[in-house]
Amino acid sequence: MPSQSRLRMSENDGIMTVEFVDRNILDEANIQAIGDEIATVIERASPPKLVLSFSNVDHLSSAALGQLITINNKVRDKAGQLRLCNIDPQIYEVFAITKLNKIFEIHDTTEEAVGSIA
């Protein structure tokens, strides 16, 4: 079902919260589709304010990390803000090993992430 969205989105006060539907974010085709969908959200917003929730995610690959960096770059290009949240400790370790926890602003909960956006 390649046309089915892998994301659940909700907008409130100009902040788009995006929740990954899949437990596993491994497949490059899926990751590209997710990236394309989020890119559309970023293009529409000015400036983009985006919260990505990983509450459903059990596994993610380095390809997914690459896509997150692409998303981060697009948000920065438009002077927007990006937050990550609800990352389980096992997944957080992947960010820590790759030192991407220093690149992304990561919060424990969606509420904290939304509240941190100016």
Add this chain to the structure above:
Amino acid sequence: MAAPDRSNEADRTEPMRGTVSVLNERGAITALGERVVRAAGAAGYAEASCFAVRLALEEAVVNAFRHGHKDLDASVPVEVSYDIDPARITISIEDAGPGFDPSAVPDPTAPENITKTSGRGLLLIRSYMTEVRHTGRGNRIEMRYDRPDA
């Protein structure tokens, strides 16, 4: 002749070792990962161990196709062997490509590389596995994971 003692193998329906030819298809790669994780779980490995092994396997297989097989026909498989015993898990992945020099892979955590969109697979493999060796002409990766509480 006495039967070998396999009392440590909690679930004998799950093969604890095998060699699989994997095509570059998401379904096949996912199925392999799930098979190895099921076997590891049946052998008593904790969830964190299963996570580590699955991630390393995923990254190694994807690397084998993306880099090792980049000039090869899509029909050429990668050969994966795994062996799970209660104390350690060993996995080898061999591609049909020309091989590579692992010491030439840039550090993806260096400031000049940190925002690159690729190049983190090998770092993750080395971080999660106990030992990683590159053998053959650089086209084979052998990974060992020692059970942390063994």
